Amino acid sequence: MQKSYEVAVIGGGIIGSAIAYYLAKEQVDVAVLEEGQIGLKATSAAAGMLGAHSELENEVKAFFSFARYSQSLYSVLKEELYELSGIDLGFRKGGILKLAFSKRDKEKLAMVLAQPTVTWLEPEEVRNLEQEVAPNILGAAYIEEDINVLPARVCQAFAKGAQLYGASIVEHTKVLRIKKQQDMFQIETTKELIKAKRIVIASGVWSTPFFRQLGLQYEMIPVKGECIAVESAHFVLKHTIFHDKYYIVPRNNGELVIGATMQENDWSEQVSLNGVETLIQKAKALFPAIGQMNIKASWSGLRPQTFNQKPFIGYHPEDNAILFATGHYRNGVLLAPATGEMIASLILRRDVKQEWVEEFQVGGLFRR
Ligand SMILES: Cc1cc2nc3c(=O)[nH]c(=O)nc-3n(C[C@H](O)[C@H](O)[C@H](O)COP(=O)(O)OP(=O)(O)OC[C@H]3O[C@@H](n4cnc5c(N)ncnc54)[C@H](O)[C@@H]3O)c2cc1C
Structure with missing residues (x-):
């Protein structure tokens, strides 16, 4: 039937x-x-x-x-x-640090900083949270309430x-x-x-x-995104670091996810060398110590975008x-x-x- x-x-x-x-x-x-x-x-x-x-x-x-x-x-x-x-969602607190490297970056954060739940941190305050963060930052918007899941x-x-x-x-x-x-x-x-x-x-x-x-x-409209995951026994990141649509997200198992590229109208689902190169460069600019970590995995996916x-x-x-x-x-x-x-x-x-x-x-x- x-x-x-x-x-x-x-x-x-x-x-x-x-x-x-x-x-x-x-x-x-x-x-x-x-x-x-x-x-x-x-x-x-x-x-x-x-x-x-x-x-x-x-x-x-x-x-x-x-x-x-x-x-x-x-x-x-x-x-x-x-x-x-019985499934654990991998819920992880810690918050997001939206880094600013220039006055222009800080201006772009104006909307975010206007929210009562967001605090502006000076470079020393950012380093108190994340010692290994890029040395040339102007500061960061700290969004303590943002979380991540699997x-x-x-x-x-x-x-x-x-x-x-x-x-x-x-x-x-x-x-x-x-x-x-x-x-x-x-x-x-x-x-x-x-x-x-x-x-x-x-x-x-x-x-x-x-x-x-x-x-x-x-x-x-497909917007292809690529990510890599890295791991290391020595460096631990407690907060998600974010800048200019790129980010490093810590997982509960110690892995870090570096994401993500953005290619509009690209339907391919493979991970390209160019994509990986961009991610590595970007991640090193945010968190230089990441260069010493080992690549564990890479993947891609298609974001569904409307007009x-x-x-x-x-x-x-x-x-x-x-x-x-x-x-x-x-x-x-x-x-x-x-x-x-x-x-x-x-x-x-x-x-x-x-x-x-x-x-x-x-x-x-x-x-x-
Ligand atoms: C690299 C990357 C990083 C991202 N990071 C984040 C993030 O940190 N936070 C966040 O909120 N979002 C993030 N996103 C966006 C998020 O992944 C998507 O917005 C979300 O997964 C969309 O879910 P969906 O169920 O609409 O699509 P999908 O997960 O693609 O599911 C659609 C399903 O429909 C099925 N389907 C299609 N056609 C048919 C058919 N004809 N018959 C039956 N089944 C069909 C497919 O097989 C598929 O399983 C990221 C995306 C990418 C690519």
Whole structure:
């Protein structure tokens, strides 16, 4: 018999898995349809910074309040998901030091420094926190509240939690086409035909064909990012160091993740020598001692970017049975809990802050 669900989520990255978790927790009959395995695409490539302030250069308002809210949900989820799934999210406190090397750098931090939770540190104060930091800094914005997690673990925990609440996680099943007949969606996959009353597109950078099939002309732009992980018995970094979109993130096991390059419109998923070279140069400029560490791993992933660099989280403009949660670009790990909760609330017809609905509406505030 043809399988039928209340909600089918297309894509089992951190976004699709979070949505399934929040829906299943409310007893909604939900399935995640995933082409490969849960969480192996952009989600596994992420460094896992929950840097609500990190992207705060031009804009405060809705995006920032959503990011801060999502970050706060992690404090609850780390216990809740661990108790339910037995998976440790690798939650790590310590904060982020956003370094400034020039007056221009400091000016760019103005928005960040205007937040009551952020402190400006002089070079000596930065060195009291991180002895080996670059000697030529002008100072740093210290964001003590920013945390990091292990993104693949978070995704696994959401998926397992969802499953324990009754969701179906259907791996190795690529969705090929979606059609609406009467009030049901017919979802053609590589394995079988599936029916659902509502669908959520959470297919990351691969969402473009679904926009087309559902009558919209938006495109997802891939922004390739490469990372390397290094380790050393001698140098320990306690805080994440960040400058000009590059960063070094300490893990609980002593490894440091150096990230990340940014190549727009590059669909390749290999790690290039140029990418590694850029990362090493950048990391040495921030934390010279890193040159003595050993490379342990390298990887890459494709960030899903929309034309306005904001995620689309909400209803299809003409059909409330179709929802999108895609285009989370540099912040999908940070925004996953709030995205999952928001999509679940929209489906369950619960209140969602109007400023978030407007900020993330499909196609942006001024639809194209
Ligand atoms: C190098 C790098 C570093 C990053 N660092 C951070 C960070 O520190 N903090 C942060 O918040 N964010 C970070 N990000 C961004 C974050 O990784 C993404 O925003 C997030 O993973 C997007 O999640 P997603 O679920 O939308 O996409 P994905 O994880 O790519 O998941 C989409 C899923 O959909 C599936 N799919 C696609 N098409 C189909 C189909 N037709 N049928 C079925 N399944 C399909 C795919 O197989 C995939 O599993 C980083 C990204 C990169 C690349």
